[in-house]
Amino acid sequence: MKCPKIIASAALFSLISAVDLPDSSHFYLYDQTTPTIAVIDFHNQGISSAAGQTLSDRFRLTLSRYTPYSVEASGNNNRFNILDKKPRDYSTCLSVDCATNIGKLLNVDRIVMGVIVRDREKFTLSADLISVQMEEIIRSRFIEYVGEMDGIHEYVDTLVTKLFYDELNPALYASRFLVTSDGLALRQSSFPELESKVDLELDKNHVLWAMLYSAVLPGSGQVYSKRVVIGQRIIGGWASMWSLMAYNYYHYRTSNNAADRLYKKYDSSTTPEDLINYRPIINRYAHRMDRANRNMRIIRNISFAYWFGNMIHTWQVAPRKIEVEPSSILLTMDPLTQEIGFKFSIALK
């Protein structure tokens, strides 16, 4: 959503806060106009296109929230319409020329293109900030991260802070960022609020599908939701439990069959020698059956708890439709013209 050009991009609170901030170029905050920026879908290597899409959206959202930029082309509609129905070409844009051309098409001041590379558990995130007018890279940053896919979102946020370290919005800076020896870092406490906003824009109910998948095979819903590692582990755990169940069921069934056969003989026999022989064997089979059945009951109860927990987890991680940014009113000031005004942000749907 574009802001009116006549209204400054900072809140009065941020101005007051800025008094305490270091007087350096790192905290260049305001411009006469709100600069516009577009983020090309990150090029993906080793991760799914859906995951890459999610991370690109994450980048856009973080960028829009923590910098004064007006982020363009964040959303499927803009992206597909503007790019002449060729989103694939758009997402594989890796050259400065390509990026600047798209920037001109979008009529933005700057454009970001990036790459996410996965090599087993090692992720490399890199991004270039490009001036569309100058047709050159202003700044490049990259981050390496070793871990699961689940934790990469925070590194996308960090990549934003690294790439736009001198343009962070102080209204958010004061409460959401920490000054560390390594530079700026996002406060952990700010993530839950942010993460609740970072959901995919979806055209179907993925929660339903994820839950259905998980109901049938625990873990598959997580895999469906691109939580592949945890999903595979849940599937593995489930498979292990049901292997144990199958093992016990095999013992139960074989013992049951053997006991049934022997019991028929026992029931019809009148020969004491045979009866005395059959009796301990039947007892042994029965004991084996009961033990296997007891094990199956334990596994069943654990499986139920496992399944139920899996369903809760699936519910939590399943992709949801994006939430609409709430309406807001900010008291802002343009430092150059010394004018104070209001910034209205209204959710249209």
Place this chain on the structure above:
Amino acid sequence: MHSNNNILNLRLLSCFSILGLIIFTFSCDDSNYPLDNWVDVPLQTMQSPAVFFNPHEISTNQNGEQLSVGDTFAVNLYALEVENVAGIHFRVEYLRQSLELIDIISGELFVDAYDTLFFWSDSGGSGFFDVYSFYLATDEYTYSNGTASLATAIFRTKNSVDSELIYDRTKTKMVSPDNIPININTYGKASILVD
């Protein structure tokens, strides 16, 4: 739209709850093999080594019909889980007024012996008969083990009075190859029910 989503979520939750309950209630039956064979029931109460009759209740003749006056029936004299036995002497008391002892034939306890020395005698008017059997050793074995019949007694009913077969505890004994008595813990009995 919002209410539709709520309904959908509610239905979804119901389906998942049902599936969860199915998993939770899925179960196999425990074993159920009552060891209640009518021949075996008295054996389970006996403490071995023991002697008993098989069957312990006789109400049918050899043709499987209801036992009546004049019918013949057979009853086995059994040793239960004996060890190291090489000779036996069983004395069985019966109601002479009701039963007539026809014959006694050798059983299977000493069947793997080189030969079995077996003989029996009826007391005549005293109401008991004696059975003697001895294990004639082979080069490898001098005694027998386990549960097996020692003899089979064949009776004929004289009248319709019910009676019992009882081991004489003072005379009935089993011995090892060294003629050492084997303690008998339980003595069974048989009931003859004549129609």
